[in-house]
Amino acid sequence: MSEIVISTPVIANLEQLFLKHNLTKKTVVLFDENTKELFGKEILTALEKQDFKWVELVIPARETSKSFRTAYRLYGELIKAEVDRSWNLLAVGGGVVGDLGGYVAASYYRGIPVIQFPTTLLAMTDSSIGGKVAINHSQGKNLIGFFHMPELVMIDPSYLKSLPEREVYAGMAEVVKYGFIADKQFLNYVNRHFKDIIAIQEPCITEAIRQSAMIKSDVVEQDFREQSGLRATLNFGHTFAHGFEKLADYRHIRHGEAVAIGMICALHLSETLGKISRNELQEGLAVLKKFKFRRGLVRKRFKDIPAETILESMHSDKKKVDKQLRYVLLEGLGKAYLHPEPLDNRIVIKAIEAAKLSVQA
Ligand SMILES: NC(=O)c1ccc[n+]([C@@H]2O[C@H](COP(=O)([O-])OP(=O)(O)OC[C@H]3O[C@@H](n4cnc5c(N)ncnc54)[C@H](O)[C@@H]3O)[C@@H](O)[C@H]2O)c1
Ligand SMILES: [Zn+2]
Structure with missing residues (x-):
């Protein structure tokens, strides 16, 4: 099972945690518009301080982002940024970001590691754990996906303070x-x-x-x-x-x-x-x-x-x-x-x- 780290501030230890899990310091960071606004600066500054190379992706904050259309757009951005199999993906957000991020990570270049960084109570206690990742189809929710275990789950409970x-x-x-x-x-x-x-x-x-x-x-x-x-x-x-x-x-x-x-x-x-x-x-x-x-x-x-x-x-x-x-x-x-x-x-x-x-x- 994936290691689940719960602490505040959890990003202070990013480098050691990645090292421990054999993750490279080349990271695709996926946000939705809200988590980008709320935590983007803090997280990207931490990545910079800890000498990471990163590519940033942002999706609309809604359930319809869990679509093949959005995934396809993200694949395009990753290819353009020359992201290859030596990279990993950090999904910062609720279940929508976690599910879509996990789906993209499971399929891009036949699979790159995903690190879940859940920011809703539902994601911290449920969707980030267990490796189910998926997008929706017009005929039903979560019908297209993978079992793709996160390499690591990073939880900072203080992030919940802004949650409605x-x-x-x-x-x-x-x-x-x-x-x-x-x-x-x-x-x-x-x-x-x-x-x-x-x-x-x-x-x-x-x-x-x-x-x-x-x-x-x-x-x-x-x-x-x-x-x-x-x-x-x-x-x-x-x-x-x-x-x-x-x-x-x-x-x-x-x-x-x-x-x-x-x-x-x-x-x-x-x-x-x-x-x-x-x-x-x-x-x-x-x-x-x-x-x-x-x-x-x-x-x-x-x-x-x-x-x-x-x-x-x-x-x-x-x-x-x-x-x-x-x-x-x-x-x-x-x-x-x-x-x-x-x-x-x-x-x-x-x-x-x-x-x-x-x-x-
Ligand atoms: N993979 C699984 O095992 C699993 C399990 C349960 C649910 N899910 C999926 O999870 C999704 C629902 O996840 P959710 O409830 O986290 O919804 P969500 O990802 O849509 O997040 C809810 C809202 O909260 C915002 N938000 C996120 N973090 C915030 C923060 N710290 N402060 C303020 N706002 C914040 C988001 O931008 C969004 O607007 C569904 O798509 C569902 O299918 C997956
Ligand atoms: Zn449920």
């Missing part, structure tokens, strides 16, 4: 998810320090990132190619979430917001099937009730939509295996499993209805 609150909450959904699927103690920790984590307060923010990153990389290490069902547990709440995201055209709701609501549904489903107790359900819901979403979002994107419509949208997810929906459920707080059999639509609808009653509007 909505993005912090979106990342927090994945943080809470790790507690639910793998570690009851961590779930309690996140519950206790919820406010401090959201406010990017130390030491809680670093602890939350460290534990999340560890759980993700443990799971990925044990089931890299998604064969045993373990890696699938990272999709807790996601079967529902994909349904909401699709209904909202992937635009009006952040992935993490959909996941938070999806986890409420998945908790109810676990309880309906008798896998967790009523008390465990309440305990789990108490954590999720701490999420603050835009006024109207929950109502418009969840409560006002008939459960049948949500289920239908979940069924149209492209990543289904054998056309069956697969549910990740809990058999206790901190313990997830992939439910082996398909579930009756009525049971799922009942869980969605129950979730609607327990979500704050």
Whole structure:
């Protein structure tokens, strides 16, 4: 598994870190417009001080940058700058930069090393870890890509201070998810320090990132190619979430917001099937009730939509295996499993209805 370095300021040690990982000091630095504006100067100055040769690339800060068109433009810029296989690529940004940067790195010159430098909470705890890199296709998200492990993941939690609150909450959904699927103690920790984590307060923010990153990389290490069902547990709440995201055209709701609501549904489903107790359900819901979403979002994107419509949208997810929906459920707080059999639509609808009653509007 890739080394994950968490420190402030993480770029102070760039040279030693690169050396340790046999990376040359020839680096393509990929930003999006926002990370370029926020961190460009600091990072490029550090590269200069540490005698790096670099080429800078900038993409628009939006999901549509994860396209073949943008990748093609970047290939062109790299060829023009005479970047060859002796170079590496440093991806500075959220999941969009990380996924596109990883995709370009995996394919350019048959592959150059990628170093992930995540700057959103979601990227620090999820997308930068595990080696999945991809671009989107008009027929679906993340359909074209590679497994391309980062040589190194560099995390500076202080970079989160400029992150809009909505993005912090979106990342927090994945943080809470790790507690639910793998570690009851961590779930309690996140519950206790919820406010401090959201406010990017130390030491809680670093602890939350460290534990999340560890759980993700443990799971990925044990089931890299998604064969045993373990890696699938990272999709807790996601079967529902994909349904909401699709209904909202992937635009009006952040992935993490959909996941938070999806986890409420998945908790109810676990309880309906008798896998967790009523008390465990309440305990789990108490954590999720701490999420603050835009006024109207929950109502418009969840409560006002008939459960049948949500289920239908979940069924149209492209990543289904054998056309069956697969549910990740809990058999206790901190313990997830992939439910082996398909579930009756009525049971799922009942869980969605129950979730609607327990979500704050
Ligand atoms: N590869 C994986 O395993 C994996 C896992 C989960 C998600 N993803 C992908 O990740 C993407 C979503 O990532 P995301 O949520 O990080 O979104 P994002 O990359 O779009 O970033 C969200 C916004 O925050 C801005 N931003 C980034 N860092 C900032 C900072 N420190 N301060 C202020 N603003 C900052 C960005 O410019 C952008 O506008 C999706 O494309 C998704 O498919 C991939
Ligand atoms: Zn997710």
